[in-house]
Amino acid sequence: MENAGKIRITFGNNNFFATFGNEACIKEVLDLTPVRVNSGCRGNGACGLCKIKILNDHVPEPTVTEQYHLTAKELNNAVRLACQVVPVSGMHIQVINAAQFFGSSVIRPTDYYMKKAFFPVSDVPRDKKHGKYGLSVDLGSTNISAVLWDLYENKRISGRRILNKQAQFGSDVITRIVAANESGANAHRLSELALETIGNVIYDICSQDGYNPFEISAVSIVGNTAELALLCGRNYENLLYPKNWVKKIECACKDKSPWTYKWCINPNALIEIVPPVGGFIGSDLSAGVLATDMAKPGKCCLLLDFGTNTEIALWDGSILWVTSAAGGPAFEGCGLSSGIPAGPGAIYKIDASNNSPDFICHTIFSEWQSRQPKGICGSGIVDLIALLLDADIITSKGKFNHFQTNSYELRTGAGEFTLTKRDIDLFMRSKAAIGTGIGFLLKSSGVVAEEIDHIYICGAFGKNLNIPNAIKIGLLPVVNPNIIDLCGNTALAGCEMLLISSKSREKLELIKQKTNLINMANEPEFDMFYRENLFLRPMEVS
Amino acid sequence: MNDLLLRDFVTHLLEGDCSQAVKEAERLISSGYTAEQLVRNGIEPAAETLNEKCTSVQFNLLEIMLFGRAATEVMKVLYPGGSAVDSNKGTLLLATMEGDVHDLGKNITKMVLTCKGYRIIDCGKNCCISQLIDMAVKENPFAVGVSGLISSVVPKVRQIRQAMDEQGLSQVKIIAGGGTLKQLTPEQLNVDFVAETAFDVDRFLIEILGGENK
Ligand code: B12
Ligand code: FES
Numbered sequence: 001m002e003n004a005g006k007i008r009i010t011f012g013n014n015n016f017f018a019t020f021g022n023e024a025c026i027k028e029v030l031d032l033t034p035v036r037v038n039s040g041c042r043g044n045g046a047c048g049l050c051k052i053k054i055l056n057d058h059v060p061e062p063t064v065t066e067q068y069h070l071t072a073k074e075l076n077n078a079v080r081l082a083c084q085v086v087p088v089s090g091m092h093i094q095v096i097n098a099a100q101f102f103g104s105s106v107i108r109p110t111d112y113y114m115k116k117a118f119f120p121v122s123d124v125p126r127d128k129k130h131g132k133y134g135l136s137v138d139l140g141s142t143n144i145s146a147v148l149w150d151l152y153e154n155k156r157i158s159g160r161r162i163l164n165k166q167a168q169f170g171s172d173v174i175t176r177i178v179a180a181n182e183s184g185a186n187a188h189r190l191s192e193l194a195l196e197t198i199g200n201v202i203y204d205i206c207s208q209d210g211y212n213p214f215e216i217s218a219v220s221i222v223g224n225t226a227e228l229a230l231l232c233g234r235n236y237e238n239l240l241y242p243k244n245w246v247k248k249i250e251c252a253c254k255d256k257s258p259w260t261y262k263w264c265i266n267p268n269a270l271i272e273i274v275p276p277v278g279g280f281i282g283s284d285l286s287a288g289v290l291a292t293d294m295a296k297p298g299k300c301c302l303l304l305d306f307g308t309n310t311e312i313a314l315w316d317g318s319i320l321w322v323t324s325a326a327g328g329p330a331f332e333g334c335g336l337s338s339g340i341p342a343g344p345g346a347i348y349k350i351d352a353s354n355n356s357p358d359f360i361c362h363t364i365f366s367e368w369q370s371r372q373p374k375g376i377c378g379s380g381i382v383d384l385i386a387l388l389l390d391a392d393i394i395t396s397k398g399k400f401n402h403f404q405t406n407s408y409e410l411r412t413g414a415g416e417f418t419l420t421k422r423d424i425d426l427f428m429r430s431k432a433a434i435g436t437g438i439g440f441l442l443k444s445s446g447v448v449a450e451e452i453d454h455i456y457i458c459g460a461f462g463k464n465l466n467i468p469n470a471i472k473i474g475l476l477p478v479v480n481p482n483i484i485d486l487c488g489n490t491a492l493a494g495c496e497m498l499l500i501s502s503k504s505r506e507k508l509e510l511i512k513q514k515t516n517l518i519n520m521a522n523e524p525e526f527d528m529f530y531r532e533n534l535f536l537r538p539m540e541v542s
Numbered sequence: 543m544n545d546l547l548l549r550d551f552v553t554h555l556l557e558g559d560c561s562q563a564v565k566e567a568e569r570l571i572s573s574g575y576t577a578e579q580l581v582r583n584g585i586e587p588a589a590e591t592l593n594e595k596c597t598s599v600q601f602n603l604l605e606i607m608l609f610g611r612a613a614t615e616v617m618k619v620l621y622p623g624g625s626a627v628d629s630n631k632g633t634l635l636l637a638t639m640e641g642d643v644h645d646l647g648k649n650i651t652k653m654v655l656t657c658k659g660y661r662i663i664d665c666g667k668n669c670c671i672s673q674l675i676d677m678a679v680k681e682n683p684f685a686v687g688v689s690g691l692i693s694s695v696v697p698k699v700r701q702i703r704q705a706m707d708e709q710g711l712s713q714v715k716i717i718a719g720g721g722t723l724k725q726l727t728p729e730q731l732n733v734d735f736v737a738e739t740a741f742d743v744d745r746f747l748i749e750i751l752g753g754e755n756k
Pocket of ligand 1 (some may be wrong): 586593600687689722
């Protein structure tokens with residue numbers, strides 16, 4: 001950060017601070033906060049919608065663009081365009097014209113893992129007349145993420161993450177599948193909600209950044225099997241029966257015209273749902289395998305995509321062993337007394353303090369002074385449990401040491417957050433499901449933990465995970481922490497590769513042929529594995 | 543349409559030369575051109591040539607700004623303000639939808655229709671649906687005209703019908719116009735009519751008004 005500083009932002013009755021680094025204008029600073037300013041041109045000065053008012057004396061001279069779009073009265077009243085004003089530390093601004101709220105946030109290219117992934121050149125032949133943009137979508141149960149590509153320039157041009165509207169049917173996929181199975185109306189509604197959410201992302205990107213949605217000529221979608229099946233409105237019921245958990249579940253868009261209509265994209269657009277691996281294992285996992293390039297000959301790699309349904313892949317050098325562990329939404333902060341998803345207001349990291357018995361909490365968007373912690377997300381819970389173990393407040397069986405206590409109050413400047421015995425229990429069960437999954441894959445492949453060359457941790461939960469703590473409580477196998485990479489959204493990255501490159505498609509085909517799906521429900525030793533993995537202690541792999 | 547005799551007029555507009563453009567417009571009118579011809583074969587094609595100056599990637603403010611000014615000045619000459627004989631043909635709302643700041647076409651439509659005797663209520667540019675509905679409830683128009691130049695407003699345009707029906711405004715017609723909307727069908731936009739130009743709409747208005755007056 002060359003130019004780091006802080007500006008004060010007033011929006012309605014709220015005041016907060018935002019820090020900036022190399023952002024060129026106030027609009028870019030606001031884009032990274034939940035209060036985005038309205039825009040119709042991506043900030044090139046064409047639309048005049050990004051109005052702000054400067055409330056202290058840091059009022060810059062108006063640019064030619066501002067003189068064109070704003071009235072003399074507005075200019076005199078210190079109204080300016082957010083895309084024209086360079087942030088200066090100490091500036092106090094008011095957002096006059098805020099963007100429509102979809103619960104979406106801007107994804108910047110650097111926001112997710114791409115470091116070690118091979119990123120191929122765009123070579124998928126496209127029909128120019130249908131438009132030059134392509135969209136990659138990661139359809140998650142909690143969030144839907146999408147990135148818009150310029151297929152000719154071979155460039156990522158915009159991206160958003162947005163809350164999945166299907167949440168009104170419950171936060172986990174099983175609840176949603178059961179609801180869909182209950183009535184055709186529910187199933188229809190669930191499909192509509194997913195379509196609407198994707199439509200909102202497209203609308204948000206195109207209207208804010210000034211792209212013509214009718215020029216979107218290709219859409220690739222990855223996701224977990226349940227979400228993809230619900231989107232298509234078919235075959236979701238298969239997932240209710242264990243016999244189908246290793247089978248292929250067909251998810252394809254049979255009639256794209258209602259989709260292209262709803263999304264307002266080119267009617268001839270190619271819509272491709274990347275087929276799930278089988279059972280609950282979706283194409284988000286295969287996309288992640290692709291993005292991390294983990295399936296290299298002679299290497300041993302493990303990939304964990306944490307979620308309600310954690311997907312695990314182990315590459316033993318020649319075969320990809322995959323399974324899914326339905327650990328429940330504890331890692332996403334759901335179902336716990338003080339749990340919330342990893343978003344603004346979530347305590348995502350907790351440290352011990354040298355000089356106080358209280359722990360130090362780090363909250364997402366902590367630089368916003370008015371933003372107080374609202375709860376603890378998955379990675380925060382991992383830290384808290386590890387710290388409580390260290391401090392001998394709880395035992396490896398998840399019991400409180402002090403006989404009269406059944407909960408712990410995490411004190412923060414902004415109130416207390418409770419972790420109960422029941423919360424710990426729930427967390428232990430989620431954790432055990434993952435440990436069991438890893439255990440079975442290691443056993444099936446004959447790999448031992450020490451042989452693993454690399455571990456990739458994907459998803460929002462993974463991004464903030466404290467690795468030594470995760471190893472300590474048995475969420476990850478005992479390995480050298482240096483071989484663990486926190487990768488962020490690899491499903492989206494893989495989906496982008498599939499959108500633009502035929503090499504990636506070939507590679508995915510090859511991986512598929514080498515994939516072996518393990519259904520843990522069929523394993524007689526499941527109970528034993530699960531029981532062993534319940535303990536809050538480093539993982540033992542027999 | 544490519545009218546060679548309008549070539550100078552188009553050049554002046556594109557150069558943003560207000561006085562020359564106005565002079566040329568006056569000359570053309572006196573030599574028998576109608577205001578309609580100057581809009582359709584002069585202003586509209588001139589705007590079209592600015593296409594590549596205003597893509598989502600490229601944007602040349604100055605040229606577009608100058609063109610906009612010249613076109614507005616010419617319109618004032620073609621349709622002198624308030625020249626409507628009397629606005630007895632009924633009320634029409636005009637708006638450019640939320641997220642769209644193109645209003646040259648809407649303003650031209652306003653001038654043309656005012657001159658033809660309609661009472662026009664201008665809801666401005668970047669107008670959200672609720673503002674539009676509030677105004678419709680207040681002014682009781684026979685139709686709402688939406689102008690749309692960027693494609694990202696299409697989802698909003700489609701929502702107007704339902705929003706109006708919910709307010710008991712089912713009898714109010716919706717007319718869409720403007721560079722982007724006119725490339726779509728009434729079904730695709732969920733509206734009653736899609737106007738090719740500001741003049742084209744007069745025919746539709748007469749049809750519905752005629753129908754209702756019987
Ligand atoms: C001028 C202009 C601008 C000006 C607008 C100034 C203003 N006050 O209006 C400014 C500079 C602000 C601008 C900005 C942008 N623009 Co611009 N702009 C144009 C341009 C060059 C001309 C539009 C115009 O005024 N035409 C002249 C008028 C008279 O024609 P008209 O609107 O069609 O109106 C006639 C009829 O349609 C009818 N009519 C119109 N409305 C209505 C309504 C009713 C009810 C009826 C009955 C009739 C009717 O009456 C008129 C006379 O007959 C067009 C190019 C083009 N080919 O249209 C691009 C264009 C519309 N812009 C475009 C873009 C992409 C942008 C930006 C996003 C660019 C950017 N770099 O970010 C921004 C953001 C705008 C936003 N969010 O709203 C694209 C839209 C692409 C798309 N399909 O989505 C176009 C098509 C250029 C292009 N080919 O890429 N733009
Ligand atoms: S002028 Fe369009 S974002 Fe600032």
